[in-house]
Amino acid sequence: MPVAKTIARQLENASWIRRMFEEGIRLKRERGADAVFDFSLGNPDVEPPPAVLDALRRVVDGNRAGSHSYMPNPGYAEVREAVASKLQRETGLGFTGEDVFMTVGSAGACNVILKSILDPGDEVIVLVPYFAEYQFYIANHGGRMVPVETDASFLPDVERIAAAITPRTRAILLNTPNNPTGRVYPEGVLRDLQTMLERTGQPITVISDEPYKSYVYDGGRQPEVASLIANTAICNSWSKSLGLAGERIGYLALSPRLEDRVNLRRACGFSNRILGFINAPAIWQRVMLESMDETIDPAIYEQRRNILCDALEAIGYEVRRPEGSFFVFLKTPIADDIAFTKRLAEEGVLAVPGTGFGRSGYIRLSLTIPLEKIEGSMGGFGRAFAASRR
Numbered sequence: 001m002p003v004a005k006t007i008a009r010q011l012e013n014a015s016w017i018r019r020m021f022e023e024g025i026r027l028k029r030e031r032g033a034d035a036v037f038d039f040s041l042g043n044p045d046v047e048p049p050p051a052v053l054d055a056l057r058r059v060v061d062g063n064r065a066g067s068h069s070y071m072p073n074p075g076y077a078e079v080r081e082a083v084a085s086k087l088q089r090e091t092g093l094g095f096t097g098e099d100v101f102m103t104v105g106s107a108g109a110c111n112v113i114l115k116s117i118l119d120p121g122d123e124v125i126v127l128v129p130y131f132a133e134y135q136f137y138i139a140n141h142g143g144r145m146v147p148v149e150t151d152a153s154f155l156p157d158v159e160r161i162a163a164a165i166t167p168r169t170r171a172i173l174l175n176t177p178n179n180p181t182g183r184v185y186p187e188g189v190l191r192d193l194q195t196m197l198e199r200t201g202q203p204i205t206v207i208s209d210e211p212y213k214s215y216v217y218d219g220g221r222q223p224e225v226a227s228l229i230a231n232t233a234i235c236n237s238w239s240k241s242l243g244l245a246g247e248r249i250g251y252l253a254l255s256p257r258l259e260d261r262v263n264l265r266r267a268c269g270f271s272n273r274i275l276g277f278i279n280a281p282a283i284w285q286r287v288m289l290e291s292m293d294e295t296i297d298p299a300i301y302e303q304r305r306n307i308l309c310d311a312l313e314a315i316g317y318e319v320r321r322p323e324g325s326f327f328v329f330l331k332t333p334i335a336d337d338i339a340f341t342k343r344l345a346e347e348g349v350l351a352v353p354g355t356g357f358g359r360s361g362y363i364r365l366s367l368t369i370p371l372e373k374i375e376g377s378m379g380g381f382g383r384a385f386a387a388s389r390r
């Protein structure tokens with residue numbers, strides 16, 4: 001049976017992380033796992049906190065009658081209320097349970113909101129470099145991705161965003177702390193964005209994709225996007241904050257300041273349903289009810305960041321230290337990031353070329369790798385750097 005041309009084309013474009021993953025398997029087979037240093041996947045390697053696993057045991061042992069049945073489309077009411085209370089505390093806004101939809105991760109939440117607001121040909125602004133999946137989430141719902149360059153330090157360039165807005169613009173997708181750059185968007189930039197959006201007078205939704213929100217380093221914190229930008233839809237999950245990426249548990253929350261929120265609520269409940277997800281796994285919704293305030297200490301990733309960045313700097317790389325998320329977006333010593341990625345792979349070091357995120361001349365290194373692997377990789381980073389200087 002032939003594969004659809006669209007999917008065949010998307011598969012071709014989407015293959016960078018997959019290619020590196022396959023390269024990793026091949027290298028591990030050839031050289032042994034000890035000689036491979038895999039910085040390619042952003043898969044949290046810190047286990048969920050014991051309190052979360054205890055809650056899971058209690059939920060399973062409790063096995064309440066009906067706990068495996070269908071539930072209301074947006075998810076369990078008490079879980080949605082609990083998420084809303086947390087958001088109230090964090091943002092100072094009057095979120096209610098009705099504004100919250102339980103979803104299969106932040107990925108599910110992004111798809112639900114996009115499906116709810118896009119007609120074919122509508123435009124969504126995405127900031128470059130971007131999480132590669134966004135192009136497919138937008139295309140899933142007939143939208144057109146409009147990539148807009150960030151400034152030289154990878155922060156949103158509000159004037160460029162303003163210039164990219166057309167009558168078809170329906171949303172701006174923001175991701176902070178950012179994958180792949182590790183930047184944490186400061187309050188001033190978010191305020192400027194709000195001022196600009198007010199000026200346009202167009203109903204543009206800011207989709208704030210926040211799965212790395214709890215990973216901000218050096219004692220900093222992520223300013224609340226929903227507190228600063230009126231028309232915000234929050235997409236979040238516990239994939240990264242609690243190391244639960246495989247459990248597919250997250251939510252979409254519509255800001256109380258969002259225009260036409262009551263109609264949008266109905267649309268989002270419906271979209272979640274007809275995407276086939278309905279909402280999120282029942283057991284994990286109940287676990288989250290008991291684990292709402294748990295987090296993984298970001299210190300472990302901060303320590304890895306420090307060791308990795310110090311060592312790369314010592315070799316001679318030009319390093320921008322990420323303020324948050326799991327990633328170091330490293331300038332490559334030669335302009336061709338794909339060639340440099342291949343050179344590193346010869347050394348057993350796996351990275352993702354920036355080209356996969358819409359920005360050549362960089363590679364993305366994930367901090368979800370043990371310290372001894374970071375230390376073990378430095379010989380390879382050093383030889384690849386030296387080779388680029390010849």
Ligand SMILES: Cc1ncc(COP(=O)(O)O)c(C=O)c1O
Nearest residue numbers: 105106107131175179211237239
């Ligand atoms: C920026 C960004 N958004 C969304 C996701 C999807 O995460 P989830 O597991 O919550 O669906 C990821 C996962 O890597 C991500 O990096």
